[in-house]
Amino acid sequence: MPLLDVRGLTKHFVRKHGLFRPPSIVKAVDDVSFAIEEGEMFGLVGESGSGKSTTGRCILRLIEPTAGAVHFRDENVLTFSKTRLRLARRDMQIVFQDPYSSLNPRMRVGSIVEEPLVIHGMGSQEERRARVAELFELVGLEPEHVRRYPHEFSGGQRQRIGIARALALNPAFIIADEAVSALDVSIQAQIVALLLDLRARLKLTFLFIAHDLRLVENICSRVAVMYLGRIVEMGETRALFSQPTHPYTRALLSAIPVLDPDAPRQRIELDPSSFNRDAPLQVVGNDHWAAV
Amino acid sequence: MSALLDVQHLTVSFDAARGSRVVDDVSFTIAPGETLGLVGESGSGKSVTAYSILRLLQPPGQVTGGRIIFESQDLLTLSERDMRAVRGARISLIFQEPMTALNPVMRVGDQIAEALTAHHVTSRSEARARAAELLAAVRIPDPSRRVRDYPHQLSGGMRQRVMIAIALACRPPLVIADEPTTALDVTIQAQMLELIRQLQEQFGLALLLITHDFGVVAEMADRVAVMRAGKIVEDGPVRQILRAPSHEYTRQLLAAVPGTRAAASRRMP
Numbered sequence: 001m002p003l004l005d006v007r008g009l010t011k012h013f014v015r016k017h018g019l020f021r022p023p024s025i026v027k028a029v030d031d032v033s034f035a036i037e038e039g040e041m042f043g044l045v046g047e048s049g050s051g052k053s054t055t056g057r058c059i060l061r062l063i064e065p066t067a068g069a070v071h072f073r074d075e076n077v078l079t080f081s082k083t084r085l086r087l088a089r090r091d092m093q094i095v096f097q098d099p100y101s102s103l104n105p106r107m108r109v110g111s112i113v114e115e116p117l118v119i120h121g122m123g124s125q126e127e128r129r130a131r132v133a134e135l136f137e138l139v140g141l142e143p144e145h146v147r148r149y150p151h152e153f154s155g156g157q158r159q160r161i162g163i164a165r166a167l168a169l170n171p172a173f174i175i176a177d178e179a180v181s182a183l184d185v186s187i188q189a190q191i192v193a194l195l196l197d198l199r200a201r202l203k204l205t206f207l208f209i210a211h212d213l214r215l216v217e218n219i220c221s222r223v224a225v226m227y228l229g230r231i232v233e234m235g236e237t238r239a240l241f242s243q244p245t246h247p248y249t250r251a252l253l254s255a256i257p258v259l260d261p262d263a264p265r266q267r268i269e270l271d272p273s274s275f276n277r278d279a280p281l282q283v284v285g286n287d288h289w290a291a292v
Numbered sequence: 293m294s295a296l297l298d299v300q301h302l303t304v305s306f307d308a309a310r311g312s313r314v315v316d317d318v319s320f321t322i323a324p325g326e327t328l329g330l331v332g333e334s335g336s337g338k339s340v341t342a343y344s345i346l347r348l349l350q351p352p353g354q355v356t357g358g359r360i361i362f363e364s365q366d367l368l369t370l371s372e373r374d375m376r377a378v379r380g381a382r383i384s385l386i387f388q389e390p391m392t393a394l395n396p397v398m399r400v401g402d403q404i405a406e407a408l409t410a411h412h413v414t415s416r417s418e419a420r421a422r423a424a425e426l427l428a429a430v431r432i433p434d435p436s437r438r439v440r441d442y443p444h445q446l447s448g449g450m451r452q453r454v455m456i457a458i459a460l461a462c463r464p465p466l467v468i469a470d471e472p473t474t475a476l477d478v479t480i481q482a483q484m485l486e487l488i489r490q491l492q493e494q495f496g497l498a499l500l501l502i503t504h505d506f507g508v509v510a511e512m513a514d515r516v517a518v519m520r521a522g523k524i525v526e527d528g529p530v531r532q533i534l535r536a537p538s539h540e541y542t543r544q545l546l547a548a549v550p551g552t553r554a555a556a557s558r559r560m561p
Contacts, residue, residue, distance in 0.1 A: 048448075186548045263510075
């Protein structure tokens with residue numbers, strides 16, 4: 001049984017064009033289905049506007065989806081009451097992209113990490129302090145720095161604070177939404193190493209949302225590729241990257257710069273008329289689906 | 293061939309009294325038509341180097357030493373008036389952010405025309421006609437209609453093309469591109485790099501490409517200089533730097549690029 005099972009997830013935004021023109025509907029997420037096994041690092045990739053972040057936010061109900069089902073440990077999160085949802089969020093957390101805007105600049109970083117514990121009424125003040133110190137050590141920060149403010153930390157350190165906050169309630173599942181995209185490449189490598197280490201030590205399951213295919217290829221066991229609100233291809237990472245089947249996946253992979261000046265450049269241009277946007281996913285290989 | 297740009301021992305400080313150097317004794321040359329990739333992480337001083345060449349450093353930033361020889365004159369000794377004749381006309385700049393670098397309340401055609409009239413290259417009516425030609429040169433479809441568009445009517449990739457059109461308006465021999473594709477999606481980035489390559493050939497441009505992305509460098513550069521903490525730690529031909537880096541920092545930076553091994557073993561069908 002997968003830890004997270006997303007079925008037919010749909011989010012439509014209504015765009016109004018004024019009084020005399022009918023509103024149009026933007027299908028930001030359109031009938032998206034995938035499942036993540038316990039302990040897995042599942043990659044969701046796509047370019048801007050593909051709907052990957054909206055998908056992540058709909059799973060946590062930070063945005064209310066229009067339709068679909070999100071089963072977490074066999075219970076549909078979308079049917080939860082507000083109270084039940086708050087309890088469920090102890091198990092499902094998110095790390096955001098921007099380490100500069102996702103931390104309150106007026107709060108000490110210790111309080112930022114402690115806040116989820118306070119909101120969920122966990123432990124005494126003493127116990128919470130001890131937990132914060134433990135979390136700081138877990139993510140590689142100095143526990144003595146709890147009284148500092150976010151601006152006193154570098155981008156990489158701030159992302160560690162965001163991770164510590166996400167881990168405070170001992171979640172089973174974490175959505176990393178472009179969690180390393182804003183960082184320099186050497187810092188990025190450190191934070192990725194931290195996430196992989198935490199996954200092994202704390203038996204975490206990740207939905208890793210990213211636009212960087214090279215990164216996803218390196219750390220995710222399975223990948224789904226989104227384009228204009230739909231998953232166009234999904235499967236085991238090696239199969240998907242070595243035998244991309246959907247025209248969009250092919251175009252996307254061919255666009256990645258290769259670290260070899262002599263590599264033949266074979267850019268594949270996407271011809272939107274070459275595929276049917278509404279085609280359902282079909283099996284194209286072992287653990288490999290494409291909407292062709 | 294003599295160098296188009298010859299930067300010698302450039303030193304920049306933001307706090308001259310304390311002597312802290314943001315750019316520390318940096319030297320490099322660019323030949324006509326050549327592409328030099330200046331690579332480094334944030335804070336390495338690569339952008340400050342570029343802005344120093346154009347003398348666009350904001351105080352307290354200050355060039356405290358060195359020479360910047362461009363077309364046989366030292367840019368650091370030019371009057372502000374003479375420097376204005378260099379900026380945009382002989383050396384132009386492509387910024388990272390196409391969203392903020394364009395004037396939102398001015399038609400894109402007028403913004404391109406402004407680059408020409410500011411340097412008295414052409415009259416206003418001629419400049420308007422040239423604007424459409426330049427939009428066509430950067431492969432914007434239906435250019436005669438698009439000149440009348442405002443930036444918000446264009447996509448991110450199109451805006452970056454407009455920026456390139458403005459940069460090329462006066463046919464400068466040197467273009468400085470500061471992370472020109474960093475804000476773009478990978479498929480748009482690929483189109484943009486292809487476009488810059490084609491324009492380089494067409495106009496014989498030399499390019500100083502500032503980036504943190506070794507993949508972009510591999511695609512574009514003839515030579516590479518790696519910067520760290522204000523210093524160039526290694527420079528050389530692109531193949532040598534990527535295949536046999538001699539400096540430890542270059543090796544670490546290359547190793548940190550995700551999927552290096554996977555990408556090298558993968559070839560598109």
